Amino acid sequence: MYTAYIGRRIIDLYNEHRRDGPALSPHDFFDEVVFPVAFDDERYLFWPNNSPFAQPTYSGKRDDPDVRQRALADTYEKVAAIDEPLGHLFMGGMASGVLETTSGQVSTVGASANPDEAYCSWVGAMAGIGLKGGLSMLVDHDDVLLALLDGWFAYRSYLDQTPGLKGNQVETWNGHWICHRFGYDYRENDPLRDLKPRTTKSTGIKTQKWASVLFNLARALPGETPTVYLYSLGQMNTTVGFRQLHLPDVQRLAQLHEKLFGDVEGVSSRSLADMYDTQYSIYAACQQGTIGMRALQPDKLRDYMPGGRKDKMPTPTRSPNKQNRYRIFQTWIVAMLNNEELIDLTESTAQALKAHAESGEDTYTTEKRRAEEVLKAGHRREFLDALTAVLKEDDSHAEHFNKLADTIVKMPASDFPLFATLLRLKYTVFSK
Structure with missing residues (x-):
């Protein structure tokens, strides 16, 4: 035994x-x-x-x-x-x-x-x-x-x-x-x-939350992928078996969070382990085989993803807890996409959409509805159609939108929901 x-x-x-x-x-x-x-x-x-x-x-x-x-x-x-x-x-x-x-x-x-x-x-x-x-x-x-x-x-x-x-x-x-x-x-x-x-x-x-344990193990064993045994002893014994902890993934997530938001007051890798809540239980994480980046999907992120459980837009907030949650969402998405260039792309796209939304004269205008249609798109074709509608009426960001469309076409279909969610989050930041 x-x-x-x-x-x-x-x-x-x-x-x-x-x-x-x-x-x-x-x-x-x-x-x-x-x-x-x-x-x-x-x-x-x-x-x-x-x-x-x-x-x-x-x-x-x-x-x-x-x-x-x-x-x-x-x-x-x-x-x-x-x-x-x-x-x-x-x-x-x-x-x-x-x-x-x-x-x-x-x-x-x-x-x-x-x-x-x-x-x-x-x-x-x-x-x-x-x-x-x-x-x-x-x-x-x-x-x-x-x-x-x-x-x-x-x-x-x-x-x-x-x-x-x-x-x-x-x-x-x-x-x-x-x-x-x-x-x-x-x-x-x-x-x-x-x-x-x-x-x-x-x-x-x-x-203790299992994600908190992993973040601290990653600090102690940087770069290692230990094989661990998961079980429960009691009146009824349960054996899950051996699983590998991919601690480099966990370490990279903490480092990326520090890089993206380390200059924000009260936010650092020191606090990430305490703030982090996962979508998956430890049982569900074990079902994925290796416990790494995918198992660390943040709790409630699916609520804001196209085609997700609620498919809702993030809203501007003054709540520190909700702001921290949005930052964790962004960190995990960027880590999953493994392309930091998309950070700049989503930020500039969010700024361009925000500028277009505010170009109308009234509080709620056709321009704002067009920008929202881009953000609400549930798949690539719908996204590109909504983006085209913006371009037909406003060519002030034509070069950027063309680059964006080219990136979306080449993007794997599985990455689009993550990119679209990151764009929603960035738009919310600029709307605050």
């Missing part, structure tokens, strides 16, 4: 980078690291389903240190006898019978397990990065695994400093910790400073 592999990796990294003295075995690592930080408190770091720590005999009196020690002894006794990866002792393992909720993992092929692998699976389960949408992610990278290891101790400190906050959220914590640890404000001598995960009384720490 992959949790055991990741757990072994973390133990090896701990022995190499965090320990002075003889290397710890998986059993000793569990005894000296996992139990003290994760379970030797009435608020656990995570809930190991059906294990001794979760049994009513022990879990009902977690505030008693002696009870926690008995749960630990019971765990040692049961793990010592393990010979197959049963889920109550091997985190991420199979059910004990074909009628249980995770019985889909039961196979006639048979699978073996030993105590070392069982202890490693607990460590690996603690390394899952919780993502909004219900999945967790395991990342096999030294820097990420060491960061998560340090994050467990930070989580225990955070719980100690936050009375009343529910425990059992190490995966959710890991998502916030990764964003903080690889973000701009992390201080090694004061690791919890400026870390303020969103919380509620009922649910505790709120799960």
Whole structure:
């Protein structure tokens, strides 16, 4: 099971980078690291389903240190006898019978397990990065695994400093910790400073957006395309499998946003990860295979695309949130088109259409309607027909419109909706 592999990796990294003295075995690592930080408190770091720590005999009196020690002894006794990866002792393992909720993992092929692998699976389960949408992610990278290891101790400190906050959220914590640890404000001598995960009384720490995790991983692992494992462990285990994170795409999106809007007050790559909302859930992103630029399509962008769900025009706004959303739309479109020359083309086209719309004498004129017909066009032919109607009445931008028409004709049909949406957004900017 992959949790055991990741757990072994973390133990090896701990022995190499965090320990002075003889290397710890998986059993000793569990005894000296996992139990003290994760379970030797009435608020656990995570809930190991059906294990001794979760049994009513022990879990009902977690505030008693002696009870926690008995749960630990019971765990040692049961793990010592393990010979197959049963889920109550091997985190991420199979059910004990074909009628249980995770019985889909039961196979006639048979699978073996030993105590070392069982202890490693607990460590690996603690390394899952919780993502909004219900999945967790395991990342096999030294820097990420060491960061998560340090994050467990930070989580225990955070719980100690936050009375009343529910425990059992190490995966959710890991998502916030990764964003903080690889973000701009992390201080090694004061690791919890400026870390303020969103919380509620009922649910505790709120799960981090998957796009935010990707933006911060891209900062930590520039240019890399790690293969990650996505899953969910609970009463019913879910396995999505291995997917590749195309972090260069994510990094390019952040850099492009900085290039386009970095001079706007309050807008930078520092804030992009917090502002960014995606159209796709993490499940839908996984269905695309590689998780990269296409999976990061901004939420609500389709509302403004020709032929989209609402096919509506962006409206001028003073709302900072909506302005930031428009900027994110523009950044993603330019990145998808992969042609920065189109930025200048759409800007000059928007200015020309705006000039034509304002050339009439009345508030709402034929000229304005002609410009709007260009912006409302749902496909290339309709766009070119509307542009021709403008040219027949106003040749002041004839050279530019001819160049634009030539570009539209040569453009792949799949790119036109993106170009048209970018033009709508630029027109809105000049209309503000």
